[in-house]
Amino acid sequence: MAKGKKATQTKSKTITLKMAQDCVKLAMDGKRSLDLSFKEISTVPTCIQKLFEMDELNLSRNFIRKVPDFTDNFIRIQVLDLHSNYLEALPVTIGRLQSLLILNLCNNRLTSLPNELGFLVKLRTLNLGLNLLDALPASLAGLKELRHIGLSDNRFTRFPGCLSRLTNLERVNLDRNPFLTEKTDSQDSMNTERMCMVKESFLCEDCLNKFHTERRMLEDVERDEPEPKVVLT
Numbered sequence: 001m002a003k004g005k006k007a008t009q010t011k012s013k014t015i016t017l018k019m020a021q022d023c024v025k026l027a028m029d030g031k032r033s034l035d036l037s038f039k040e041i042s043t044v045p046t047c048i049q050k051l052f053e054m055d056e057l058n059l060s061r062n063f064i065r066k067v068p069d070f071t072d073n074f075i076r077i078q079v080l081d082l083h084s085n086y087l088e089a090l091p092v093t094i095g096r097l098q099s100l101l102i103l104n105l106c107n108n109r110l111t112s113l114p115n116e117l118g119f120l121v122k123l124r125t126l127n128l129g130l131n132l133l134d135a136l137p138a139s140l141a142g143l144k145e146l147r148h149i150g151l152s153d154n155r156f157t158r159f160p161g162c163l164s165r166l167t168n169l170e171r172v173n174l175d176r177n178p179f180l181t182e183k184t185d186s187q188d189s190m191n192t193e194r195m196c197m198v199k200e201s202f203l204c205e206d207c208l209n210k211f212h213t214e215r216r217m218l219e220d221v222e223r224d225e226p227e228p229k230v231v232l233t
Contacts, residue, residue: 012042012063020048031055037062037081044068052076060084060104072096083107083127095119106130106150118142129153129173141165152176 015036025033033056034048042063049070056079057071064085072093074080079102087108095116100123107130118139126143127150134155140146141162149163152175163169 013040015039015041015045015047017047017050020045020051024051024054031078033058033079044071046070049073055079057081067091067094069093075099078102080104090114090117092116098122101125103127113137113140115139121145124148126150136160136162138162144168147171149173 020034020036023035025035027033032054034051034054035058036045036048037058037060039062041059042065044059044064044067046068048057052073052075054074054077057074057077058079058081060081061084064082065087067082067087067090069091071080071091074097076099077097078099080097080100081102081104083104083106085108087105087110089110090105090113092114093116094114095118097120100120102125103120103123104125104127106127110128110131110133112133113128113136115137116139118137118141121142122145123143124145125148126146127148129150129152131154133151134157136151139162140160143166146166146169148171149169150173151160152173154177156174156177157180159174163172
């Protein structure tokens with residue numbers, strides 16, 4: 001569902017085990033996916049617990065407000081797609097999905113994230129765009145395999161510090177966030193250092209412009225200091 005639209009009062013459809021089984025797809029490489037997108041459901045069907053040996057689970061474009069704890073039974077799952085729902089929070093049990101490579105939570109109503117999200121050590125792509133987030137948990141610094149993170153259209157006023165420790169990070173999308181324009185010198189220097197941890201060629205346009213502005217400010221400070229604390233390469 002598109003962000004900002006009100007939830008309809010349509011009664012949630014019921015998904016039986018047989019219906020869910022009919023939505024299972026087998027790829028050429030042997031991976032199994034369960035596609036329950038566009039099913040007009042407001043809750044995750046309990047019957048899918050019996051289909052836990054999936055590699056991919058697609059629950060996008062529904063009316064789902066809560067992710068049930070039983071989803072941690074999907075220990076093999078590598079792709080979890082929950083975009084375009086009405087999620088306001090995630091269960092701490094999501095941290096048990098240790099095989100996850102891709103997690104799509106775009107276009108929901110998330111205001112915060114559980115620390116347990118940092119336990120997904122194999123995660124490579126995380127999409128959190130179009131939510132209501134203004135901060136990320138420090139535990140996300142543990143996502144050492146993360147390559148791409150989408151944070152566009154949220155409420156961030158500064159670059160999330162936990163991302164500065166992710167040396168494999170290639171792309172950060174922070175488009176359309178209300179970044180603060182007035183900061184102290186220490187904040188400017190710290191944020192510039194953090195942005196240097198991300199490959200410049202993969203920064204979004206807004207972040208790249210912000211990076212160059214802060215870099216020039218830092219260089220002005222460095223001229224007055226014999227031993228600069230931060231070196232940009």
